[in-house]
Amino acid sequence: MTSQINPPPRLLMGPGPVDADPRVLRAMAAPLVGQFDPFMTDTMTETMGLWREVWRTANEQTFLVDGTSRAGIEAALVSLLEPGDDVVVPSFGRFGQLLAEISERAGARVHLVEAEWGTVVDPDRVAEVVGQVRPRVVAVVHGDTSTTMAQPLEALGQIARDHDALLYVDATATLGGNVFETDAWGIDVATAGLQKCLGGPSGSAPVTLSERAAARIRSRRHVEAGIRADDDAGAAGRRIASNYLDLAQIMDYWGPRRLNHHTEATSMLYAARECARLIGAEGVGARAARHARHGAAMVAGLRGLGLETFGDDRFRMNNVVAVRIPDRLRADPGGGDAVRAALLEDFGIEIGTSFGPLHGQVWRVGVMGTGARRDAVLATLAGLEHVLRRAGAVVPAGGGVDAALAAYDTPADAVSAGLEGDR
Incomplete structure (x- = not known):
């Protein structure tokens, strides 16, 4: 007979994952409820508010993508980018290269602005390329664990806005352990994962979207026969290639209409809520x-x-x-x-x-x-x-x-x- 799982005790002091906070693990052991139970929907709403504090934002569209941090990254990029769009990717490590790969798979034309590993990208170089390319999106990693460097972001939000681009930031490695100012820095979309500074297990990706980004994504919403009929179903924009990672549908799922999209990963919702609660309590x-x-x-x-x-x-x-x-x-x-x-x-x-x-x-x-x-x-x-x-x-x-x-x-x-x- 196969024995009960019994992992060895470890002190995880690498680049992630980390040891989850015991309070997060206890939260995950709470009983499950149905996805439309009032307790469940109230918890989802409460969790959105807690994550706004962590992200330092007033964005209404602040929620979770069920999946690892890479699910959040891919959801953001496939929802923002259409085939033929231009995207500028400042890259200074392995995970900048990942953003470029995902963008290419979404059909975008990628313009890399690379820096030697161990350094970061000069914002003036980003501004120059953005001015030449006029991209739909500027996509950057905040902290790249492959090199342990963190890209300064303060200038990038203004660079993107000056050229009518959206700024996407992968904050997986930094959120919760480094200063991160979504609104003050002009960040349009940011995603993370629980398994690093946030002190949880991998499997939930906190996401926040500015209204500019949300409007862009809503313009690509499509009608599913017999399920929804949106007023803007005929709006310009090609259908988002992924169903599961379609942020237009996920916004509807987390929004007041609670339109069914998938069965929420309830235990991971509890984990994400507790991670955010603990950060708020600590400050x-x-x-x-x-x-x-x-x-x-x-x-x-x-x-x-x-x-x-x-x-x-x-x-x-x-x-x-x-x-x-x-x-x-x-x-x-x-x-x-x-x-x-x-x-x-x-x-x-x-x-x-x-x-x-x-x-x-x-x-x-x-x-x-x-x-x-x-x-x-x-x-x-x-x-x-x-x-x-x-x-x-x-x-x-x-x-x-x-x-x-x-x-x-x-x-x-x-x-x-x-x-x-x-x-």
Whole structure:
């Protein structure tokens, strides 16, 4: 007889997923109700309000797409883009490339504005290309975990508006752990996932749409025979290619008419509601400051071990840092993976590798959600020191923990200074 599932205890300190907050897991165990039960529809409405606080927006169209963060990304792009549309994609890592791929699959003409990995894209370059192309959409990742860099967004909203384009932002890696201002930055569409700074499991994608974006998507709504007959059924715009990821239909599902589209993932709704509730209780700004403080301690600790951080410090996310694998280990094709495996086996701690040109070159260490706390940072540094020494690397005894403790002795105000208006 197959036994009950019993995962090993882990401390997830990679680029995501993270350990879900126990309160989120408890919320997921709540009883199911029918999708049109008044409790269910009231909970959906309440959840929309909670997520407006997290997104820092007044957008009416703020809801969930059932699926992982990539479902939210794809829903946004296939709903905004028609075949033949132009889209400008500032790209500085693996996930910018993903936005380009999804846009191409939607039939759009993609114009990449690329930056070297470890840097971000100069907004002036974006403005130049947008002015030349006059795209329907500018699509950008806020924080790309493949490089751990965060793209400044403040200028991009105005660039898009100046050329009558919509700005879409993938905030999967940053929301809840970094300052994010949907309305103040002029962001038209943003999507995320629960499994990083938001402290939940993968499987629900929070989404917010400006009225400009919602109007664009509504113009592509179509009539389903026998189910709906919309006043604007004849509006210009080709039908959205996906049924499940059609944001026009999902807006109707979450809106006051509650038009049936799919059966809501009730347990994930509970999880998303609890994630947003916890962020509201902590305070959106306080949560970003917490991630900044523990992230800074992790950076200090890794450097205290003699490791070199990767990328431009000015643009690093609060919640993920990449460090170069020591030369001695990098010379062995499996040396970096062996250290990660030993850290997992001996200490139950997971850190990440990376993609493309950085695969085998860096480790990525995350500090997010419930992992953005002092004991998790110190345990990770102590375990990493041990496995590095066993692998033959020369590291200062206690160097990581001592450096992190020194960072924690720095007044919190010094760490959080400059967060206002930060990326």
